[in-house]
Amino acid sequence: MHNRKKLVLVIIILFIIAGALTFYIREKVENNNTEEIALETLSRYGSRGDEVRTIQTKLKRWGYYTGNIDGIYGNKTVEAVKYFQRKNGLTVDGIAGTNTLKAMGIYNSSGGNTSTGNTSDLNLLSKLVYAESRGEPYSGQVAVGAVCLNRVKNSSFPNSLSGVIYQSGAFDAVSDGQINLTPDSTAKKAAQDAINGWDPSYGAIYYFNPSTATNKWIWSRPMTVTIGKHRFCK
DSSP states (O other): OHHHHHHHHHHHHHHHHHHHHHHHHHHHHHHHHHHHHHHHTSBOTTOBSHHHHHHHHHHHHTTSOOSOOSSBOOHHHHHHHHHHHHHTTOOOSSOBOHHHHHHHTOOOTTSOOOOOOOHHHHHHHHHHHHHHHTTSOHHHHHHHHHHHHHHHHSTTSOSSHHHHHTSTTSOHHHHTTGGGSOOOHHHHHHHHHHHTTOOTTSSOSEEEOTTTOOOHHHHTSOEEEEETTEEEEO
């Protein structure tokens, strides 16, 4: 009788272990399948659709992509994504994964939206862009925003956007109060593009108007590009 009870107990324990193992294996398979599905939602070579078209549109606007906006993730799109990734400190794999899509400021196909940057920073940068460069070519407005962001990353300047913009004597538009003007939709869009990683200034941390600048020091700075009335330099 005693041996029979032990046998029954062992059988029960084995059933419990078998059930637990079955549950674990099923969960593992389901999780792996979920990960594979999530991975497949990322745009990569061979992908087609609206997300690819959005990626191409943004990269073409920012100067990374020169091909057709056809919604087909081909070699040119891969190279453009790699170029964007290199310039923005991302893993260079040519795949528009979560971090790359976030840097582009677009929605990914899995349905999660990406950050458009701190709202207060976006509003402040929009005001600076409008005050300093309204009437300039669109790329020039983006470049002004990029200069502010480049300064945040540079150890010679304050490490916050507000610190950079309100640094004493940094921007005429702050000194004369134009920073308080209401930015238009173009300035807001330019500020967002700068936050998303487009830098038409090519890493500049200064800009000036050659027709009005009298400071000899600013003329000595290495020029990166001229857009409209502004010369950008490092």
